[in-house]
Amino acid sequence: MTCLSSRPSISATLLNLIKGNTLRWRRRAEDEIRASGMDYTIIRAGFLLNRAGGKRAIAVGQQAHPLAPKYGIARADVAETFVQALNRRNTVKTTFEVVWSTGPRQEPWDLLFGRLN
Numbered sequence: 001m002t003c004l005s006s007r008p009s010i011s012a013t014l015l016n017l018i019k020g021n022t023l024r025w026r027r028r029a030e031d032e033i034r035a036s037g038m039d040y041t042i043i044r045a046g047f048l049l050n051r052a053g054g055k056r057a058i059a060v061g062q063q064a065h066p067l068a069p070k071y072g073i074a075r076a077d078v079a080e081t082f083v084q085a086l087n088r089r090n091t092v093k094t095t096f097e098v099v100w101s102t103g104p105r106q107e108p109w110d111l112l113f114g115r116l117n
Helices: 010-018 022-035 075-086 109-114
Strands: 041-045 047-049 056-061 072-074 094-104
Touching (some): 022 041, 056 075, 056 109, 075 094, 075 109
Parallel strands (some): 047 072, 072 094
């Protein structure tokens, strides 16, 4: 599975340079969590923004996006995604990405999470 940290982008390269390969270490930690046999949910947030949450549509998926402002999301929307994932059994043993989509928020969380493998 490809993750944000493995897609080339200027932001990912700079983050790895400044923060001591943090995205590479994150990928290794995710692999260890998956191999542990315990239940898990790994949520990869897009480019974090200090904006109001709850206003824009959210895309939940398992396709990889580069770490770039184009794939941004408000910190509040990421926090809401974590809370919503806790309440759904179909997010167990999944890894997915969450970014903003276009338009206002309309799709219910069950539909968003229902697309996960």
